[in-house]
Amino acid sequence: MFINWSRRELNLKVVYYGPAMSGKTTNLEQIFKRMDPRRRSDLVSLKTSEDRTLFFDFLQLELGKIAGLTPKIQLYTVPGQVYYEATRKLVLNGVDGVVFVADSQPNRLKDNAESWASLKTHLRAYNLSLTAIPLVVQLNKRDLPAAIPPVLLQRRLELNGHTVIPATASEGAGVLDTLKAIVNGVVARVEKEMVAAPQR
Ligand SMILES: Nc1nc2c(ncn2[C@@H]2O[C@H](COP(=O)(O)OP(=O)(O)OP(=O)(O)O)[C@@H](O)[C@H]2O)c(=O)[nH]1
Numbered sequence: 039m040f041i042n043w044s045r046r047e048l049n050l051k052v053v054y055y056g057p058a059m060s061g062k063t064t065n066l067e068q069i070f071k072r073m074d075p076r077r078r079s080d081l082v083s084l085k086t087s088e089d090r091t092l093f094f095d096f097l098q099l100e101l102g103k104i105a106g107l108t109p110k111i112q113l114y115t116v117p118g119q120v121y122y123e124a125t126r127k128l129v130l131n132g133v134d135g136v137v138f139v140a141d142s143q144p145n146r147l148k149d150n151a152e153s154w155a156s157l158k159t160h161l162r163a164y165n166l167s168l169t170a171i172p173l174v175v176q177l178n179k180r181d182l183p184a185a186i187p188p189v190l191l192q193r194r195l196e197l198n199g200h201t202v203i204p205a206t207a208s209e210g211a212g213v214l215d216t217l218k219a220i221v222n223g224v225v226a227r228v229e230k231e232m233v234a235a236p237q238r
Protein backbone atom coordinates (compact mmCIF):
# COMPACT_ATOMS: atom_id res chain seq x y z
CA MET A 39 0.00 0.00 0.00
CA PHE A 40 1.26 3.46 -0.89
CA ILE A 41 -0.51 6.75 -0.23
CA ASN A 42 0.34 9.81 -2.30
CA TRP A 43 -1.11 12.50 -0.02
CA SER A 44 -0.58 15.42 -2.41
CA ARG A 45 -2.56 13.64 -5.14
CA ARG A 46 -4.80 11.94 -2.56
CA GLU A 47 -4.19 8.60 -4.17
CA LEU A 48 -4.18 5.24 -2.50
CA ASN A 49 -2.21 2.62 -4.42
CA LEU A 50 -3.03 -1.01 -3.76
CA LYS A 51 -1.28 -3.98 -5.33
CA VAL A 52 -2.95 -7.30 -6.15
CA VAL A 53 -0.90 -10.15 -7.63
CA TYR A 54 -2.36 -13.01 -9.67
CA TYR A 55 -0.15 -15.97 -8.77
CA GLY A 56 -0.26 -19.62 -9.85
CA PRO A 57 1.34 -22.35 -11.96
CA ALA A 58 2.20 -22.03 -15.64
CA MET A 59 -0.74 -21.69 -18.05
CA SER A 60 -3.39 -21.66 -15.30
CA GLY A 61 -5.02 -18.56 -16.82
CA LYS A 62 -3.55 -15.59 -14.93
CA THR A 63 -3.01 -13.43 -18.03
CA THR A 64 -6.45 -14.46 -19.32
CA ASN A 65 -7.99 -13.02 -16.11
CA LEU A 66 -6.40 -9.61 -16.76
CA GLU A 67 -7.41 -9.69 -20.43
CA GLN A 68 -11.03 -10.34 -19.46
CA ILE A 69 -11.01 -7.61 -16.81
CA PHE A 70 -9.54 -5.23 -19.38
CA LYS A 71 -12.33 -6.07 -21.84
CA ARG A 72 -15.12 -5.76 -19.28
CA MET A 73 -14.11 -2.62 -17.37
CA ASP A 74 -15.22 0.87 -18.29
CA PRO A 75 -12.23 2.33 -20.24
CA ARG A 76 -12.44 5.49 -18.11
CA ARG A 77 -11.68 3.41 -15.04
CA ARG A 78 -8.81 1.31 -16.29
CA SER A 79 -5.36 1.74 -17.80
CA ASP A 80 -4.02 -0.02 -20.85
CA LEU A 81 -3.08 -3.65 -20.32
CA VAL A 82 0.67 -3.98 -20.39
CA SER A 83 1.79 -7.52 -21.21
CA LEU A 84 5.37 -8.61 -21.58
CA LYS A 85 5.14 -11.88 -23.44
CA THR A 86 7.33 -14.39 -25.23
CA SER A 87 6.60 -15.26 -28.87
CA GLU A 88 4.52 -18.19 -27.56
CA ASP A 89 2.26 -15.90 -25.52
CA ARG A 90 3.82 -16.91 -22.21
CA THR A 91 4.27 -14.20 -19.63
CA LEU A 92 7.90 -13.12 -19.58
CA PHE A 93 8.03 -10.69 -16.68
CA PHE A 94 4.52 -9.67 -15.68
CA ASP A 95 1.23 -8.21 -16.93
CA PHE A 96 -0.05 -4.98 -15.49
CA LEU A 97 -3.49 -3.35 -15.39
CA GLN A 98 -4.56 -0.46 -13.16
CA LEU A 99 -8.15 0.13 -12.06
CA GLU A 100 -9.67 3.15 -10.36
CA LEU A 101 -12.34 2.72 -7.71
CA GLY A 102 -14.75 5.01 -5.91
CA LYS A 103 -13.25 7.08 -3.10
CA ILE A 104 -12.29 5.67 0.30
CA ALA A 105 -11.88 8.17 3.13
CA GLY A 106 -11.41 11.00 0.61
CA LEU A 107 -8.70 9.12 -1.27
CA THR A 108 -8.89 7.74 -4.80
CA PRO A 109 -7.89 4.08 -4.71
CA LYS A 110 -5.89 2.76 -7.63
CA ILE A 111 -5.74 -1.00 -7.74
CA GLN A 112 -2.73 -2.31 -9.56
CA LEU A 113 -3.18 -5.83 -10.88
CA TYR A 114 -0.07 -7.85 -11.72
CA THR A 115 0.41 -11.41 -12.91
CA VAL A 116 3.53 -13.45 -12.37
CA PRO A 117 5.11 -15.64 -15.06
CA GLY A 118 4.15 -19.22 -14.23
CA GLN A 119 6.96 -21.07 -15.95
CA VAL A 120 9.16 -22.88 -13.43
CA TYR A 121 12.42 -21.07 -14.15
CA TYR A 122 11.02 -17.60 -13.41
CA GLU A 123 11.03 -18.10 -9.63
CA ALA A 124 13.12 -14.97 -8.98
CA THR A 125 10.73 -12.82 -11.04
CA ARG A 126 7.73 -14.19 -9.14
CA LYS A 127 9.32 -13.19 -5.87
CA LEU A 128 10.10 -9.71 -7.18
CA VAL A 129 6.54 -9.15 -8.41
CA LEU A 130 5.23 -10.02 -4.92
CA ASN A 131 7.19 -7.16 -3.36
CA GLY A 132 4.75 -4.78 -1.64
CA VAL A 133 1.70 -6.95 -2.36
CA ASP A 134 -1.61 -6.13 -0.61
CA GLY A 135 -3.65 -9.11 -1.82
CA VAL A 136 -3.19 -12.32 -3.81
CA VAL A 137 -5.39 -14.20 -6.26
CA PHE A 138 -4.13 -17.75 -6.60
CA VAL A 139 -5.22 -19.07 -10.02
CA ALA A 140 -5.26 -22.86 -9.86
CA ASP A 141 -5.71 -25.15 -12.87
CA SER A 142 -8.55 -27.70 -12.58
CA GLN A 143 -6.92 -30.33 -14.77
CA PRO A 144 -6.13 -33.47 -12.76
CA ASN A 145 -2.58 -33.66 -14.11
CA ARG A 146 -1.86 -30.13 -12.80
CA LEU A 147 -2.58 -30.89 -9.15
CA LYS A 148 1.12 -31.24 -8.35
CA ASP A 149 1.96 -27.98 -10.17
CA ASN A 150 -0.76 -26.19 -8.22
CA ALA A 151 0.65 -27.52 -4.96
CA GLU A 152 4.22 -26.54 -5.86
CA SER A 153 3.17 -23.05 -6.87
CA TRP A 154 1.18 -22.69 -3.64
CA ALA A 155 4.24 -23.72 -1.63
CA SER A 156 6.45 -21.23 -3.46
CA LEU A 157 3.91 -18.46 -2.82
CA LYS A 158 4.10 -19.18 0.90
CA THR A 159 7.90 -19.16 0.81
CA HIS A 160 8.11 -15.82 -1.01
CA LEU A 161 5.55 -14.16 1.26
CA ARG A 162 7.50 -15.32 4.28
CA ALA A 163 10.60 -13.60 2.85
CA TYR A 164 8.59 -10.34 2.92
CA ASN A 165 7.37 -11.06 6.47
CA LEU A 166 3.89 -11.86 5.14
CA SER A 167 1.74 -14.96 5.19
CA LEU A 168 -1.39 -16.31 3.53
CA THR A 169 -3.39 -15.48 6.61
CA ALA A 170 -1.91 -11.99 7.02
CA ILE A 171 -3.08 -10.66 3.64
CA PRO A 172 -6.35 -11.04 1.73
CA LEU A 173 -6.27 -14.10 -0.51
CA VAL A 174 -8.75 -15.53 -3.00
CA VAL A 175 -8.29 -18.90 -4.68
CA GLN A 176 -9.69 -19.16 -8.18
CA LEU A 177 -10.24 -22.69 -9.48
CA ASN A 178 -10.00 -22.07 -13.20
CA LYS A 179 -10.77 -24.11 -16.33
CA ARG A 180 -14.04 -25.48 -14.96
CA ASP A 181 -15.17 -25.98 -18.56
CA LEU A 182 -12.86 -28.94 -19.05
CA PRO A 183 -14.68 -32.29 -18.78
CA ALA A 184 -11.95 -33.78 -16.53
CA ALA A 185 -11.93 -30.82 -14.10
CA ILE A 186 -11.24 -32.04 -10.57
CA PRO A 187 -13.86 -31.51 -7.85
CA PRO A 188 -13.01 -28.37 -5.81
CA VAL A 189 -12.72 -30.39 -2.60
CA LEU A 190 -9.71 -32.25 -4.05
CA LEU A 191 -7.79 -29.01 -4.45
CA GLN A 192 -8.96 -27.79 -1.07
CA ARG A 193 -7.52 -30.91 0.54
CA ARG A 194 -4.27 -30.91 -1.42
CA LEU A 195 -3.50 -27.24 -0.69
CA GLU A 196 -4.97 -27.40 2.82
CA LEU A 197 -7.25 -24.53 1.96
CA ASN A 198 -9.41 -24.60 5.07
CA GLY A 199 -11.15 -21.28 5.33
CA HIS A 200 -9.96 -19.60 2.13
CA THR A 201 -12.53 -18.40 -0.40
CA VAL A 202 -12.54 -20.61 -3.51
CA ILE A 203 -14.18 -19.25 -6.66
CA PRO A 204 -14.78 -21.51 -9.67
CA ALA A 205 -14.04 -19.90 -13.04
CA THR A 206 -13.73 -20.36 -16.75
CA ALA A 207 -11.53 -17.37 -17.38
CA SER A 208 -11.32 -17.91 -21.13
CA GLU A 209 -15.08 -17.23 -21.27
CA GLY A 210 -14.95 -14.56 -18.58
CA ALA A 211 -16.94 -16.67 -16.10
CA GLY A 212 -15.96 -16.07 -12.47
CA VAL A 213 -13.38 -13.42 -13.42
CA LEU A 214 -15.21 -10.38 -12.06
CA ASP A 215 -16.43 -12.35 -9.01
CA THR A 216 -12.80 -13.11 -8.23
CA LEU A 217 -11.78 -9.49 -8.74
CA LYS A 218 -14.63 -8.24 -6.55
CA ALA A 219 -13.72 -10.67 -3.78
CA ILE A 220 -10.06 -9.67 -3.66
CA VAL A 221 -10.77 -5.93 -3.99
CA ASN A 222 -13.31 -6.13 -1.16
CA GLY A 223 -10.77 -7.98 0.96
CA VAL A 224 -8.01 -5.48 0.29
CA VAL A 225 -10.21 -2.40 0.77
CA ALA A 226 -11.65 -3.78 4.02
CA ARG A 227 -8.11 -4.31 5.27
CA VAL A 228 -7.07 -0.75 4.39
CA GLU A 229 -10.12 0.74 6.07
CA LYS A 230 -9.35 -1.22 9.20
CA GLU A 231 -5.75 -0.03 9.19
CA MET A 232 -6.80 3.59 8.67
CA VAL A 233 -9.13 3.45 11.65
CA ALA A 234 -6.36 1.91 13.73
CA ALA A 235 -3.78 4.53 12.66
CA PRO A 236 -5.32 7.65 11.10
CA GLN A 237 -2.59 9.39 9.13
CA ARG A 238 -3.90 12.92 8.58
N1 LIG B 1 -10.19 -24.51 -21.37
C1 LIG B 1 -9.79 -23.39 -20.78
N2 LIG B 1 -8.65 -22.78 -21.16
C2 LIG B 1 -8.29 -21.65 -20.52
C3 LIG B 1 -9.06 -21.09 -19.48
N3 LIG B 1 -8.44 -19.96 -19.04
C4 LIG B 1 -7.33 -19.83 -19.79
N4 LIG B 1 -7.23 -20.83 -20.69
C5 LIG B 1 -6.18 -21.05 -21.68
O1 LIG B 1 -4.99 -21.48 -21.04
C6 LIG B 1 -3.84 -21.00 -21.76
C7 LIG B 1 -2.91 -20.24 -20.82
O2 LIG B 1 -3.56 -19.06 -20.39
P1 LIG B 1 -2.74 -17.82 -19.83
O3 LIG B 1 -3.73 -16.85 -19.30
O4 LIG B 1 -1.75 -17.33 -20.81
O5 LIG B 1 -1.98 -18.53 -18.62
P2 LIG B 1 -0.90 -17.89 -17.63
O6 LIG B 1 -1.26 -18.42 -16.28
O7 LIG B 1 -0.84 -16.43 -17.78
O8 LIG B 1 0.45 -18.58 -18.17
P3 LIG B 1 1.97 -18.11 -17.84
O9 LIG B 1 2.05 -16.66 -18.15
O10 LIG B 1 2.85 -18.92 -18.70
O11 LIG B 1 2.18 -18.41 -16.40
C8 LIG B 1 -4.37 -20.13 -22.89
O12 LIG B 1 -4.42 -20.90 -24.06
C9 LIG B 1 -5.79 -19.78 -22.43
O13 LIG B 1 -6.66 -19.52 -23.49
C10 LIG B 1 -10.27 -21.76 -19.09
O14 LIG B 1 -11.00 -21.36 -18.19
N5 LIG B 1 -10.57 -22.91 -19.76
Ligand SMILES: [Mg+2]
Nearest residue numbers: 062063090091
Ligand atom coordinates in the same frame (compact mmCIF):
# COMPACT_ATOMS: atom_id res chain seq x y z
MG1 LIG C 1 0.68 -15.16 -18.13
